Amino acid sequence: MSGRERITLVWLKRDLRLHDHVPLAEASRRCREGGRALAVYVRETGYWATDKASEDQWGFVAECLCDLASGLGKIGCNLLIAEATSAESVLEILFEQYEITELLCHQETGNGWTFDRDKRVMRLCREQGIPVVEFLQNGVLRGSKAPREKPAHQAFWRDWITAPQITKPEFWRNPSAIPSGIQTPDLSTSEIVLRQRGGECLALGLLESFLGERCLLHEGYRVEMGSPLHAHEVCSRLSPHLTWGSLSTKRAAQASMAREPRPSHGSMMHCNSFHRRLRWRDHFLQKFESLPWMEFRCINPARETLHGWDETFYARWANGMTGYPFVDACMRSLNETKWINFRARAMLVSFASYALNLDWRRFAPHLARTFLDYEPGIHYSQLQMQSGTTHGSPPRIYNPIKQSLEKDPEGEFIRRWVPELNDLDGSVLHLPTDHSRRGYPAAIVPPGSLWRIMRSNGPKNPKSAGKAALPQLELDLGN
Ligand SMILES: Cc1cc2nc3c(=O)[nH]c(=O)nc-3n(C[C@H](O)[C@H](O)[C@H](O)COP(=O)(O)OP(=O)(O)OC[C@H]3O[C@@H](n4cnc5c(N)ncnc54)[C@H](O)[C@@H]3O)c2cc1C
Secondary structure (H helix, E strand, C coil): CCCCEEEEEEEECCCCCCCCCHHHHHHHHHHHCCCCEEEEEEEEHHHHCCCCCCHHHHHHHHHHHHHHHHHHHCCCCCCEEEEECCHHHHHHHHHHHEEEEEEEEECCCCCHHHHHHHHHHHHHHHHHCCCEEEECCCCCCCHHHCCCCHHHHHHHHHHHHHCCCCCCCCCCCCCCCCCCCCCCCCCCCCCCCCCCCCCHHHHHHHHHHHHHCHHHCCCCHHHHCCCCCCHHHHCCCCHHHHHHCCCCHHHHHHHHHCCCCCCCCCHHHHHHHHHHHHHHHHHHHHHHHHCHHHHCCCCCHHHCCCCECCHHHHHHHHCCCCCCHHHHHHHHHHHHHCCCCHHHHHHHHHHHHHHCCECHHHHHHHHHHHCCCCCHHHHHHHHHHHHCCCCCCCCCCCCHHHHHHHHCCCCHHHHHHCHHHCCCCHHHHCCCCCCHHHCCCCCCCCHHHHHHHHHHCCCCCHHHHCCCCCCCCCCCCCC
16 A cells, blocks of 8 residues: 555546547546546646747647636546646656556657657556556557558548547546646736637537538538638638547537538538548548658658758748748738648648748748647648658649639738738739839749749659659649
8 A cells, every 4th residue: 555545647638628538538437436536737848849839839728728627627627737848747746646546548649749758658657557548539540450551441430430429527536635746837828819719619619610501601611611711711620629639520520420411502512521521630640640750751762852941932931921922821821820721731832842942841840830730640741742752642733823813813812911912903913023112022933934943843753753744733632
C-alpha cells in the first residue's frame, strides 16, 4: 500500500469535448463503481513555442477548454488545466501525489513533436508501472494493425464510422485532495478576433446549421466550396473543431448520414460529398500514421531537390505581396481569418512551389501556424501533392489568373482583401499590372512567362511524374 489515493487519470490532448469521448466515459464508469478520477489537460509550452503553432490556435484551444470545463463542472468534475514545458512533467507530479491505477487517453496522430512526447510519456508510465489505455478517436489504426492498402482502410472505416457513439459522462468523483504544485495557464482570449471560436457547443451549432441550411446556400456546397467568396459560409467550417477534437468525426459523419433526403434541394448530394471528405480525412491521417516522416522528407525521394529557396520571394508570398491580386487576396484573407477553402490552399501552395520555386518544407510552417485547423495528417499529404513531390499522380499546377477569373469573376474577393485595388473593376483586377502608384507591388514573376516558369519548376523527369508533359491549364483534382 502506497498510502496515496487510488485514481483513474484521463489525459486530454486534441479531444476537447464531452460527447463521444471514450476516456471520459470510462472514467465516469469507474467513478460509478466507487472509484475516483482526475481529468487533466497540459498546455505544453514546448509545443506552443514551435514554428507550427500560434496564439490563434491556442486561443481556440483555450475556448474549447473553458467550454469543456463548464460541461464537466455540471457533473461535478474539476478539470485540471496545467501548464508545463511538456506533459510528462505534470504527469510526474501527479504520479507522486496519487496512485494512478490507469492512464486513459486517445491515440493521437500528431506531428513529430507530439509523437516524441507520446513516446516519452509511454516510457515514463512503463517505468512507473502505470497501465496506459489508448482509445481510437479517429478511424485510424496503429502499428501492425494499420491497414496497408486503401480498400482495407475503407472497409475498416465503414465499420468504425457506423459504430455507436459514446454517451457523455454523467457522474464523477474527484480525488479527495486537489493536486498541488501545478502551474496553470492564462485562458483569457481576445474579445475581437476574425478567426473561428472554439468549443463543443459552437461545433454542434455549426454542424446543425451546415447540414440544415448552409450547405444549400447560393449554388450549394458542392459547387461553392471552390469559391473563396462563398466557401466560408457554405462549407461546414468544422475543420478546427475536428482538429482540436471539440467534435468527433464519427458524430459529424453520423449526423450527415441521418439527414432525410429533401429531393427539391438535393441536400443528400451535399451531405454525401461532406461524408466523403470525412472519409478522406481519416484516409490521410492513416497514411500519416504509417509514414510520419512525410513531415520532413519528400514522399518521392527523387524530388528531394526539386525546389529551392528565396527569402524575398517567401516573404512576399507569406504577406500577400506577390503582385498577383487573387493570390494575394487569398493569402491576406487566410492570414486574417485563419481559414481559406481547399482550392485556394492548393493554389497558394502551387504558386509557392512552381511560380516561386520554394521548397514546401520551408514554407509549410507558415501555413501550419496560420491554419486554425492545422492537422498534420492532411497538411503534409496535401502540401506534397500540391508541390509535386509525391509518387504517381500528375503534378497539380494551378494557373492563378484562370483561378481568379473563374472563382472571383467580378473581383469582389480581390477588392475586399486587396484594398489598394478597391476602386478598380473588370479584367484589370485579375491581371498583375503595374499598380505601384497605388502602393501595390509589381508582379513577383513576369506574367508573360508565368506558365513557362511554373512548368520549368515542375518535375524535371516527367516520366517519373506519371505524365509526359505538364498540361496547359491546371489539373483540377481535389475539391
Ligand atoms: C495545401 C493544403 C493544406 C491543407 N491542410 C489542412 C489542414 O491542416 N487541416 C485540415 O483540416 N484540412 C486541410 N486541408 C484540406 C481542406 O482544405 C480543409 O479540410 C477544408 O478547407 C476545411 O474546411 P471545412 O471544414 O469547411 O471543410 P468541408 O468541405 O466542410 O469538409 C469537411 C471536413 O472534411 C475534411 N476534409 C475536407 N477536405 C479534405 C481533403 N481534401 N482532404 C482531407 N480531408 C478533408 C476536413 O476535416 C473538413 O473539416 C488542406 C488542403 C490543402 C490543399
